[in-house]
Amino acid sequence: MLRGAPVAPDRCAVSDECEPAVDLESALRQVGGNRRLLLELVEVFVEDIPNRLRGLKEASVTRDVRQLERLAHNVKGSAGILGAAALRSAALTLEDAARERRLDSAPGLLTALERELDRVAAFFADPGWRTRLAQGAPP
Amino acid sequence: MKILIVDDEPIVRRLLETSLTEWGYEVLAAPGGEEAWAILQRADAPSLAILDWTMPEVDGLELCRRVRALGKPRKPYLIFVTAMARTQDIVTGLEAGADDYIVKPFNREELHARVRVGARMLDLQAALADRVRDLEDALARVKQLQGLLPICSYCKKVRDDRNYWQQVETYIEGHSDAQFTHGICPECRDKYVEPELERLRQVRRSTEGGA
Numbered sequence: 001m002l003r004g005a006p007v008a009p010d011r012c013a014v015s016d017e018c019e020p021a022v023d024l025e026s027a028l029r030q031v032g033g034n035r036r037l038l039l040e041l042v043e044v045f046v047e048d049i050p051n052r053l054r055g056l057k058e059a060s061v062t063r064d065v066r067q068l069e070r071l072a073h074n075v076k077g078s079a080g081i082l083g084a085a086a087l088r089s090a091a092l093t094l095e096d097a098a099r100e101r102r103l104d105s106a107p108g109l110l111t112a113l114e115r116e117l118d119r120v121a122a123f124f125a126d127p128g129w130r131t132r133l134a135q136g137a138p139p
Numbered sequence: 140m141k142i143l144i145v146d147d148e149p150i151v152r153r154l155l156e157t158s159l160t161e162w163g164y165e166v167l168a169a170p171g172g173e174e175a176w177a178i179l180q181r182a183d184a185p186s187l188a189i190l191d192w193t194m195p196e197v198d199g200l201e202l203c204r205r206v207r208a209l210g211k212p213r214k215p216y217l218i219f220v221t222a223m224a225r226t227q228d229i230v231t232g233l234e235a236g237a238d239d240y241i242v243k244p245f246n247r248e249e250l251h252a253r254v255r256v257g258a259r260m261l262d263l264q265a266a267l268a269d270r271v272r273d274l275e276d277a278l279a280r281v282k283q284l285q286g287l288l289p290i291c292s293y294c295k296k297v298r299d300d301r302n303y304w305q306q307v308e309t310y311i312e313g314h315s316d317a318q319f320t321h322g323i324c325p326e327c328r329d330k331y332v333e334p335e336l337e338r339l340r341q342v343r344r345s346t347e348g349g350a
Binding site: 030031032034037040041044045048067069070073074076077078080081082 | 148193244247
């Protein structure tokens with residue numbers, strides 16, 4: 001009952017898939033069904049998004065591949081915990097590109113990552129997810 | 140049991156911290172390898188550490204190598220929890236000295252089970268260390284009876300390390316767990332006891348004869 005969360009049509013048009021940015025069931029599984037912990041993790045993640053983006057862009061501009069790889073790697077880890085599959089995959093692609101020093105593709109991949117970050121941020125900004133979380137059955 | 144969490148990602152740190160606390164462990168968290176290294180060198184360092192690999196400056200791999208090179212007799216049990224998921228990464232991590240390896244995103248129940256394995260290994264290690272210490276103590280006591288002992292050629296007294304001459308049984312009792320119970324061997328019975336008894340019989344006969 002946590003699946004099928006509504007996605008704004010414009011976001012749907014941008015994204016490759018019309019899947020919601022976050023699979024709440026998967027996120028709940030990651031935290032062992034602890035809703036309060038999930039709320040806390042989401043808060044930490046959302047607060048940190050501008051910092052992460054700034055760091056990623058800076059690393060891309062200064063062509064610091066190690067930093068770019070590490071920051072993308074961290075986004076991948078958090079996205080995995082929060083059930084944000086598309087964001088996780090975008091972060092993984094950027095991480096791989098940085099590791100293989102394919103810097104030419106970095107700006108495009110970073111744009112894709114930013115788009116997914118926006119989708120995740122929008123998902124959590126909508127108070128509806130908290131209601132669904134409160135109503136959802138434990139995994 | 141005290142557990143150290145080392146991860147530069149706040150969300151992972153928070154998730155690990157909450158899970159481990161929920162399972163009854165005392166938790167310390169470090170945001171990077173350098174901070175973790177300082178904690179692990181302390182006398183009251185946690186006995187188990189959960190390490191991320193990818194961190195700025197001192198990464199998990201370097202931390203692992205440093206811990207293994209520590210002169211401490213009891214080194215912490217190290218579990219990598221990392222998104223470095225290739226077989227070669229796992230081999231490298233374990234060869235750097237990690238005791239276990241979990242790939243992110245991790246399953247909480249699996250992590251819990253592996254932490255319990257770590258606790259079991261640490262208990263076993265501690266029990267073995269106690270046993271070795273007991274054996275070493277026993278060996279040290281036995282050693283006191285080794286070496287060159289000066290002994291009197293006539294009365295067979297032994298000279299101890301404080302230059303006192305002691306009966307050999309006193310010396311051995313003082314330097315080992317052995318105790319003596321006194322008796323008379325057949326040879327000494329013939330040589331000392333029988334002649335003495337004979338002498339006493341003669342004394343009695345002469346006394347009776349004289350009466």
